[in-house]
Amino acid sequence: MTTVPVSAAKDVVAPGRGGVGDSVLRPDGTLKVTGEFAYASDLWIDGMLFGVTLRSPHARARIRSIDVGPALAVPGVEAVLTHEDVPGRKVYGLEHADQPVLAIGEVRHQGEPIALVAADHPETARHAAEQIRVGWEVLEPITDARAVIADPDSLRVQDRGGIARHQPVRVGDMVAARARAEVVVSGDFSVGIQDQAFLGPESGLAVPGEDGGIDLFVATQWLHNDLRQIAPCLGLPDEKVRMTLAGVGGAFGGREDLSMQIHAGMLALRTGRPVKIVYNRYESFFGHVHRHPALMRYEYGATRDGRILYADAEIVLDGGAYTSSTLAVVANAASLGLGPYEIPNIEIDAYGVYTNNPPCGAMRGFGAVQACFAYESMMDRLGEACGVGPVEIRRINAVGQGSKLATGQVIDSPAPLADMLTRLEAMPLPAPPDTADLRNLPGGVSQTTHGEGVARGVGYGVGIKNICFSEGFDDYSTARVRLEVVGGEATAVVHTAAAEVGQGLVTLQAQIARTELGVDRVVIQPADNGVGDAGSSSASRQSYMTGGAVKAACEAVRADVLALARERLGGTYEDLSLIGGKVVSASAGALAEIADVLGDRVVEQTREYHHRPTVAMDPVTGQGDTHVQLALCVHRAVVDVDVELGLVKVVELAAVQDVGKIMNRLSLEGQIHGGSAQGLGLALMEEIVVQDGLVRNPSFTDYLIPTILDMPPMRLDILESPDPAAPYGLRGAGEPPTLSSTPAIVAAVRDATGRALTRVPIRPEHICR
Amino acid sequence: MRVRFSVNDREQVADDVWEGESLLFVLRERLGLPGAKNACEQGECGSCTVYLDGVPVCACLVAAGQAQGREVRTVEGLASADGLAPVQQAFAECGAVQCGFCTPGLLVQADDLITRVPDPSDAEIREALAGNLCRCTGYEKILEAVRRAAELKAAGR
Structure with missing residues (x-):
């Protein structure tokens, strides 16, 4: 029934060795280095059309009229669609369905989709889209998030009102604490809009099925949640929307929300032909949500020796026009807003607001990143005010196992923050700069001086991130595992809907199957919705959740195989396991080949894995056991700053992270390096610049991400303090490094320059004013 | 227009090429060689880098017509019969x-x-x-x- 594109995802065969804990190589590595790995933008099928999206040039405007006639008249154009052509529900969204599939009478942000064109060549489609005539009534955009909080009723961007969520946290007696404080420090901090800037643009292919349904091959982070949003809008039952993951070129949160999925589906259903949509980089900047920009006010009171007595914080997150994941981002900012420190009296107000600025949602670190910059800046201020060094002030206030978070949740597994800081401080420091070689100076070969104005600085940063979804969400994962003999060799076949986005989940699934089933050969089937929900590849949760599901399914398969073995062997062995392709008795040694025990039988089991339950934050006090697991990372940054030119060179980043269990050191180090690099980007260069709701720099020419010249060598120290609640004792690892590298770098630049630096990214004019 | 050039030691011909098409587009969409990637298509990211007469270039910045009669090597052509490069x-x-x-x-x-x-x-x-x-x-x-x-x-x- 289904026509499969020539380059659709295929089984990934992992024939090698190596179980949990080994630095196993990616099974898709060879495909990726030979150019054969099929990304979503590489999909190709006979007779396909190319779809493009007409988007709003305005941040806020009414649509008086849309005339698609001139576009339809362009030769080669097969369809032009507007909101009137949406077959089903006309809105969608991750948390609230408040986002129009195509604008209905009004646009609320620049780049909002208005109309779709399908044509036989992408340039024809683009040219036709430019012929669509839209009658605009441009309105004054609402862009001041603090103004919205002050007057949410009149500054309404959409029907839901001005404020998406206000989450307070109230702990202890602030009045008494203020009276006792011997030292008070305060600060205003802000964070610009960061973009995920994954390199593989949004893309996918929709193929109409003979049954009136549709096959979607897309790059996403969560197939099943895409499906829940797509099917109602296409007016199809879930079973008629078949989703297959196409190769994903990075994600970092930017593929949690839908982009081209419904649009390609609409064009394919209308034309009866396959339709491919690939965004270019300009469109990509408008095609996905970004990291929320933040405005933050903090005040801490402490004893003279640096023990924090109270914290008072206001965190304002601008979500743009639609809800996306703002509600959960606010929860993270509120619950983790003071970091991993013991603070007895707390007043936090975290807000997510609607404006006409670019829409914001998930990005690596998810609400914990913005607050981390503020609370770590505050720790440095407090240390300075108390005459205590940056490491010591953090150690004095550090949480440990048994400490309470701001939410009242007790940390019930290891959290060795003080020890991590001690180890970080003890790492050797890099040599002083060799100013004879310009390449070592800030600015590199573009340096116009001989390093006269260069000063070195050292800074520290600490971060805490929740792992898995919080606040009562049951984000379970499902795995189907089959053991059978293929070509004489026992082979494990693993099928999940979990998205491999580059992080190495396919590698880990194979490692777990080898460890649990004692076989070498593992086949990872393409992720699709032919198997149960795996949840999202976000919140650093897939090793924990899909790892847990694969482990559980393997254990069930193993139990069946061992039962077969007992039947065959006759004895009443109670000490059997599967090791090295054999059924092994602890007392009697190897008894049989797994392949012989299986014969032509296929043993298959499917398991769901659920994490422990959590609860929502109390709407008044913010209290509750809201998080599944917490993870810590600490960074030290060493920088050279040209204080006259405002140029920064990060000389070295050192990090200590506790991951519970190293599942694959090679992959893990890559996560820490990459996460640290994104934190460096936020500290020094990455910002979507917005003026009156309009993006000024939607290109890699003007939105800068770190190059190999910007990223310094790293020193890593990885700890393994197991979490007894998690599979193998592991702790999610992808996000924490993104939190702490930013404040460490900013602290180092402060150390070098003496500037206050209350905003990221730091710009040259902040340094040399 | 018709463009004829060598890709990974094989003569290739692409017909009906629009004058504005890049070498990257012709490789990916017309010759079935999607190895070179389309991350920015404006010469900023390097993901489309290929050899053109032995010199690395951003294929997105080369007009397809400029490749006429020349030798292109892409990621698909790095490996040899002996295995990976x-x-x-x-x-x-x-x-x-x-x-x-x-x-x-x-x-x-x-x-x-x-x-x-x-x-x-x-x-x-x-x-x-x-x-x-x-x-x-x-x-x-x-x-x-x-x-x-x-x-x-x-x-x-």
Whole structure:
């Protein structure tokens, strides 16, 4: 029934060795280095059309009229669609369905989709889209998030009102604490809009099925949640929307929300032909949500020796026009807003607001990143005010196992923050700069001086991130595992809907199957919705959740195989396991080949894995056991700053992270390096610049991400303090490094320059004013 | 228009090419060679890097017509009958590939570097790869992979 594109995802065969804990190589590595790995933008099928999206040039405007006639008249154009052509529900969204599939009478942000064109060549489609005539009534955009909080009723961007969520946290007696404080420090901090800037643009292919349904091959982070949003809008039952993951070129949160999925589906259903949509980089900047920009006010009171007595914080997150994941981002900012420190009296107000600025949602670190910059800046201020060094002030206030978070949740597994800081401080420091070689100076070969104005600085940063979804969400994962003999060799076949986005989940699934089933050969089937929900590849949760599901399914398969073995062997062995392709008795040694025990039988089991339950934050006090697991990372940054030119060179980043269990050191180090690099980007260069709701720099020419010249060598120290609640004792690892590298770098630049630096990214004019 | 050029040692002909099409578009959409990647299509990210007459170029910045009669080598043409090229083997072994979208361009650029400079210093590697963006790896494993590729190449692999 289904026509499969020539380059659709295929089984990934992992024939090698190596179980949990080994630095196993990616099974898709060879495909990726030979150019054969099929990304979503590489999909190709006979007779396909190319779809493009007409988007709003305005941040806020009414649509008086849309005339698609001139576009339809362009030769080669097969369809032009507007909101009137949406077959089903006309809105969608991750948390609230408040986002129009195509604008209905009004646009609320620049780049909002208005109309779709399908044509036989992408340039024809683009040219036709430019012929669509839209009658605009441009309105004054609402862009001041603090103004919205002050007057949410009149500054309404959409029907839901001005404020998406206000989450307070109230702990202890602030009045008494203020009276006792011997030292008070305060600060205003802000964070610009960061973009995920994954390199593989949004893309996918929709193929109409003979049954009136549709096959979607897309790059996403969560197939099943895409499906829940797509099917109602296409007016199809879930079973008629078949989703297959196409190769994903990075994600970092930017593929949690839908982009081209419904649009390609609409064009394919209308034309009866396959339709491919690939965004270019300009469109990509408008095609996905970004990291929320933040405005933050903090005040801490402490004893003279640096023990924090109270914290008072206001965190304002601008979500743009639609809800996306703002509600959960606010929860993270509120619950983790003071970091991993013991603070007895707390007043936090975290807000997510609607404006006409670019829409914001998930990005690596998810609400914990913005607050981390503020609370770590505050720790440095407090240390300075108390005459205590940056490491010591953090150690004095550090949480440990048994400490309470701001939410009242007790940390019930290891959290060795003080020890991590001690180890970080003890790492050797890099040599002083060799100013004879310009390449070592800030600015590199573009340096116009001989390093006269260069000063070195050292800074520290600490971060805490929740792992898995919080606040009562049951984000379970499902795995189907089959053991059978293929070509004489026992082979494990693993099928999940979990998205491999580059992080190495396919590698880990194979490692777990080898460890649990004692076989070498593992086949990872393409992720699709032919198997149960795996949840999202976000919140650093897939090793924990899909790892847990694969482990559980393997254990069930193993139990069946061992039962077969007992039947065959006759004895009443109670000490059997599967090791090295054999059924092994602890007392009697190897008894049989797994392949012989299986014969032509296929043993298959499917398991769901659920994490422990959590609860929502109390709407008044913010209290509750809201998080599944917490993870810590600490960074030290060493920088050279040209204080006259405002140029920064990060000389070295050192990090200590506790991951519970190293599942694959090679992959893990890559996560820490990459996460640290994104934190460096936020500290020094990455910002979507917005003026009156309009993006000024939607290109890699003007939105800068770190190059190999910007990223310094790293020193890593990885700890393994197991979490007894998690599979193998592991702790999610992808996000924490993104939190702490930013404040460490900013602290180092402060150390070098003496500037206050209350905003990221730091710009040259902040340094040399 | 018709464009005729050699890709990975094979003569190729593309018909009905629109004058505005890039070499990248022709490779990906007309010749079935999607290895070179389309991350920015404006010469900023390096993910579409291919050899044009032996010199690394951003295929997105080369008009298809400019390739007429010339020799193109893409990531698909780096391996030989003996197996993976040193850069390919080293990138896979060293963990230099995560999502892999930047990899094809980096491989061509790195292959060019170790061909010109058999034992590059870290500063030389950084300079050579400064035009290739990677969002996943933080570049540490890429540096390691290029050092390793140089070793493999020197050892005659």
